[in-house]
Amino acid sequence: MSRRILPDSVRATHGPKAPWLALAGGILFLLSGLLSWSYDDRILGDLSIRFYPAGIQLYAMLFGVIGVILAVLLLRRPPWLSPARGLRILGTTGIVFVVWIIASVAYQSGGLINANEGGWVALVGAVLLTLAGHLSPEVDIDVRRWPRLSSTLEIVIIVVLMAILLFTVAYTLDIQDGVIFASFLIALIGLAGGLLGTGFGGYLGFIGANNRRPLLLAAFLVAFLFPFTQDGSDANMSIATQVLIFATTALGLNIVVGLAGLLDLGYIAFLGTGAYVAAMLSSSGFATIGWKPPFVVVMLIGAATAATFGLIIGSPTLRVSGDYLAIVTLGFGEIFRLAMFNLDGNNGPDLTNGPNGIPAIPDLELLGFDFGEVHTVAGIPLGRFSNYYFVLLLLLMFVMLVFTRLNNSRIGRGWVAIREDERAAEAMGVNTFGLKLLAFSVGAFLAGLAGTIKAHQDTSVSPDQYVFLESAFLLSAVVLGGMGTVVGVLVGATILKLLPEKLREVNDYRLLVFGLLLVVMMRFRPEGLVPSKRRQLEFHEEDQELSELLQAEHLQAEHLDPEQLEPEHLQGAK
Amino acid sequence: MSAMLEVKDLEVAYGKIKAVKGISFDVNEGEVVSLIGTNGAGKTTTLRTISGLLRPTSGSIRFKGKDITTVEAHDIVQLGLAHSPEGRRIFPRLTVEENLYLGAFARKDKGIDADLEAAYELFPILRERRAQPAGTFSGGEQQMLAMGRAMMSRPQLLMLDEPSMGLSPIMMKRIMTTVTTLQQQGTTILLVEQNAQAALKRATKGYVLEVGSIVLSGTGAELLSSDDVRKAYLGED
């Protein structure tokens, strides 16, 4: 899996120069922060002033700081770290970062001539860092051999990291300018990748794996505290609730797609079912059903209705091969949308008000808590969207729980067998039809549940919210993030929902960018950003390293040292 | 006493094509029964129908006295009838141990770990490689895994579909010895083979299947010495 693009002879002769190249690259980057990047002072938060770094110039200087640190590490050559990998990530991302800014300056101020010396100096620095990364020797790192910290210290590390995460998220969302927002994201990838790529990332992952519970707790604490960083502003909270609904729904879809291996192209209809049920039973003046049960009951009815639809379309199709399911679900998605569009009293009963939908759905009120009002907790005002955010967070936790419980159960093992070889699974006594139907209806149930909350949060439902494109986006979140993992889907959903909100500039090209992203992903990382190890193997079967990693993990689970067992195939493969 | 497995007038069709045309045979407890026949004779179809993966157009199948003709595949496994399918069909990306555990999927009792030990005793190489993805195995190792996996459901009747297919003579012998071992340990075996010599040598009883019909039957030794079998399956004239 080494990424050697330079021939060995070049590496041999010029390798010793790498630390100095890296040092030079880092210093150039630092320097560039003090220079002017743009002639025009009205764009990108004014990059025209020299010796007074702001915004993007500061990010550039951070590249420099990390570059210098890695250069020093490269000089000292600790045997347990791989600065080379860090440098490659830092350098390559640095190039992307600088090119993106120079291009934006040129585009916004009408010509490349307006890009001042700072960008060019930084570009040279980035190239030097990349070169140094490719010239330096590779170090094989095994974080399992790093010193173990005391468990208290490990938990302190987790808490500090989570605090940094909270701060970073809050900071990132506060960036209003789309280009600066993107620059910061790129810088973040480069800086974090540069530091963590050296081996620290693997070590942190190792610590995290050893402290799953504290990690999970800390992560939820961060998510829970996030609204308190917003000073009562609803701008970011509105985006955050969108992300949460999208992520929750995508996670439900991941049970169907990622765990059971069923392709569902009309999943959004189940979300819509829940939303429409909630709208019809709400106390909106436009609601079409007179009965107004308490919201908890509405949630159950919405979810049960969705699950029933799931059973109805799943029962006949899941017995036959998978391709039919894709087509039938695609059809179901359209039928749902058209039915909602047409059930307006002219054709059939008046349930949905047709194209107008059901507007003016009032805010939720649970146990006397009005979701429409601003509540002040510990002196910090929490607005309407914060209220929904907390409920949605609870729902996400619930879906995560369902997902992991199912995945780690007998049912989950049955799904694995079905994905691997359905007919063999059948011969082993796996009730393939039953397990597929279960996945399909549980997925529908969870989407329906989310839909009931979504209706109130959106204050209206209409057919055009539940189009095929939305199903496609959900599926993309799953594929992009990583089929069959929780974290992957959360990452995928966040990217797909957050970026279009922030990058309003490219909104017109949203689908184009999105398509490109998918193509690139499928080419270079088909298993998704955060894949499960097993999925990774499905896409890279000839990858010896990965298969060894799986073995090591398996043996570790048995509390055995992999060294104790020296099967000859491991030896032969090296 | 009735036979452990009774197949009566079994007919199976793929659409209009009749693959099995009214066959009847018995497997008694403790026996190794061989079903031999050339490619396309209908052996796999017969096994798949017995284990509930295909539905017959007519005829009946009784297992331990119970009619299982319309019982679902996953329930048949629970009754104690295991099927090691043609071509092994191990789960390639799962480890050996995960494969074995999936063999016990239909079970809910506490004896699974003990049976895992038994499978490892039967094929020590599986223990050695328990953490290896099964897809990296050679054909013979995959066959051992497939047999071990089938045994994990703790079957009373084990059906093996061409276990010797594509194996080296040594590996084939190893597999066939295991068949005898399993028989001695009390498992009844229905063995489907194209390799008549190996299959009949160990069989208490044998049936010869040709284009969907049983054309010959007898004890293993009888069939081995029959002229028809020698001509058609052992390449002698």
Ligand SMILES: Nc1ncnc2c1ncn2[C@@H]1O[C@H](COP(=O)(O)OP(=O)(O)O)[C@@H](O)[C@H]1O
């Ligand atoms: N899935 C299928 N669809 C249609 N015909 C099939 C199918 N499987 C097997 N057949 C046909 O049924 C007959 C018996 O096949 P099979 O049971 O696989 O034979 P054997 O296992 O003895 O080689 C053959 O003529 C084969 O072509």
Ligand SMILES: [Mg+2]
């Ligand atoms: Mg066959």
